[in-house]
Amino acid sequence: MSLNKPHLKVHNVQDVQKENVQNMAILETLQILSELLWFFIKLIYYWAECLYLKICPLPPVSVEGEIVLITGTGHGIGRELAKIYSSKGATVVGWDINKQTNEETIKEINESGGRPKAYSFQCDITDRESVLATAKEVRARVGDVTILINNAGIMPCHPLDQHTPNEIETIIKVNLLAHFWLIEAFLPSMKRNNHGHIVSMSSMAGMIGFPNLVPYCASKYAVRGYMEALHEELRLGNPNNKIELTSICPYMVDTGLCKRPKIKFERLMALLSPKDVAEQILKAQTTRQKEITLPGYLASLTLFGRMLPNNASLDLKDTFEAFVESDL
Ligand SMILES: NC(=O)c1ccc[n+]([C@@H]2O[C@H](COP(=O)([O-])OP(=O)(O)OC[C@H]3O[C@@H](n4cnc5c(N)ncnc54)[C@H](O)[C@@H]3O)[C@@H](O)[C@H]2O)c1
Structure with a gap:
C-alpha cells in the first residue's frame, strides 16, 4: 500500500x-x-x-506656415507641388540634383509675389552625407521641416536583362534608399514637436507589376512597404502620435518620365496632368489619407483584380492594357 x-x-x-x-x-x-x-x-x-x-x-488642414521640403522640384510633379504648396501659404524648400531647373522653379514662385519666400538647394539625394549636410543648412536658414515630400524619382524602362547592374542600383538608390536618408534627417524634429507629415511617391507600378519596369516596380512596391511599417512604428511608439504618413500611387503622368507609353484605350486612360496630380497630392496630405491611387478608382480595380482567379486577373490586365514600351 x-x-x-x-x-x-x-x-x-x-x-x-x-x-x-x-x-x-x-x-x-x-x-x-x-x-x-x-x-x-x-x-x-x-x-x-x-x-x-x-x-x-473633414475640412482639409491648412498648410499655411508649414515648411514643406519637396525633392525633385526641378521638373514634373515636384515643380507643380512646389507651386501649389507655396500658393497655399507654405514655405517651400525645393531640392533637386539639377541646380538650374530647380532655381527656375523657385524663381518663378518668388517672382509671383504675395507668397512666403521659397528656397532652392542642390542635392543628390542618393548621397547620404550630402542629404544630412543639406538638411543642416535648411534647418539653419529656414527652420524645422514639417512636411516632407519624397518625390524625386527615375524610371529607366527596358527588359530586366537589358538593365545594367549600375542602373538597377541607381533606381533603388533614388527611388527608395534616398527616402531613408531624408527621413533620417527630418523625422527627429517631427517627433520632437509631435507634428509633421511625410508624403512618399510610389506608383501604380507599386501595386501592379509591369514589363520593362522590374527594378522600378521593386522600388515602388518597397516604398509602400516601408511607409506602412513606419506608420505602425509611429502609431505603436506613441499613442498620442500626430505624425501623418501618405503614400501616393499615380497612374502615368504627362511629365516625360514615361517615354513610350502604350495605352489601349487612350481616351479612357489618358495620361494625367502633373498639375492635377499635384492638386490631388495636396488634397490627400491635408485630409490625412494613408494611401491613394490616382485616379482613385484604380484602388478598387486593383483590389478586384487581386480577388479574381489568376487567369481572370491577367485577362483584366490585358483588357485595360496600359504600360510603357522599352526606351532602348
Ligand atoms: N510621371 C509618371 O508617369 C509617374 C507615375 C507614377 C509615379 N511617378 C513618380 O512621381 C515622382 C515624380 O515623377 P516625375 O514624372 O515628376 O519625374 P520628372 O523626371 O519629371 O522629375 C523628377 C525630378 O527629380 C530630380 N531627380 C532625379 N534624380 C535625383 C537625385 N538623385 N537627387 C535629386 N533630385 C533628383 C530630377 O532632376 C527631376 O527634376 C517620381 O518618384 C516618379 O517615380 C511618376
Whole structure:
C-alpha cells in the first residue's frame, strides 16, 4: 500500500498540471472571443464613421506656415507641388540634383509675389552625407521641416536583362534608399514637436507589376512597404502620435518620365496632368489619407483584380492594357 502512495502523488500533480493547462486554454479562448466581439462592435462603428466622412468630409488642414521640403522640384510633379504648396501659404524648400531647373522653379514662385519666400538647394539625394549636410543648412536658414515630400524619382524602362547592374542600383538608390536618408534627417524634429507629415511617391507600378519596369516596380512596391511599417512604428511608439504618413500611387503622368507609353484605350486612360496630380497630392496630405491611387478608382480595380482567379486577373490586365514600351 505504502509503495503506491508516491505514485498516486505524482499522478495528482500531473492531473493538476493538465487541469491548469486546460483552464488556461479556456481562458485564452474566452479572451480571443471577447476581443473579437469587441473588434466587430468597433468595426460597425468604423464603417458608420467612414460612411459619415464620405458624406461630410473633414475640412482639409491648412498648410499655411508649414515648411514643406519637396525633392525633385526641378521638373514634373515636384515643380507643380512646389507651386501649389507655396500658393497655399507654405514655405517651400525645393531640392533637386539639377541646380538650374530647380532655381527656375523657385524663381518663378518668388517672382509671383504675395507668397512666403521659397528656397532652392542642390542635392543628390542618393548621397547620404550630402542629404544630412543639406538638411543642416535648411534647418539653419529656414527652420524645422514639417512636411516632407519624397518625390524625386527615375524610371529607366527596358527588359530586366537589358538593365545594367549600375542602373538597377541607381533606381533603388533614388527611388527608395534616398527616402531613408531624408527621413533620417527630418523625422527627429517631427517627433520632437509631435507634428509633421511625410508624403512618399510610389506608383501604380507599386501595386501592379509591369514589363520593362522590374527594378522600378521593386522600388515602388518597397516604398509602400516601408511607409506602412513606419506608420505602425509611429502609431505603436506613441499613442498620442500626430505624425501623418501618405503614400501616393499615380497612374502615368504627362511629365516625360514615361517615354513610350502604350495605352489601349487612350481616351479612357489618358495620361494625367502633373498639375492635377499635384492638386490631388495636396488634397490627400491635408485630409490625412494613408494611401491613394490616382485616379482613385484604380484602388478598387486593383483590389478586384487581386480577388479574381489568376487567369481572370491577367485577362483584366490585358483588357485595360496600359504600360510603357522599352526606351532602348
Ligand atoms: N510621371 C509618371 O508617369 C509617374 C507615375 C507614377 C509615379 N511617378 C513618380 O512621381 C515622382 C515624380 O515623377 P516625375 O514624372 O515628376 O519625374 P520628372 O523626371 O519629371 O522629375 C523628377 C525630378 O527629380 C530630380 N531627380 C532625379 N534624380 C535625383 C537625385 N538623385 N537627387 C535629386 N533630385 C533628383 C530630377 O532632376 C527631376 O527634376 C517620381 O518618384 C516618379 O517615380 C511618376
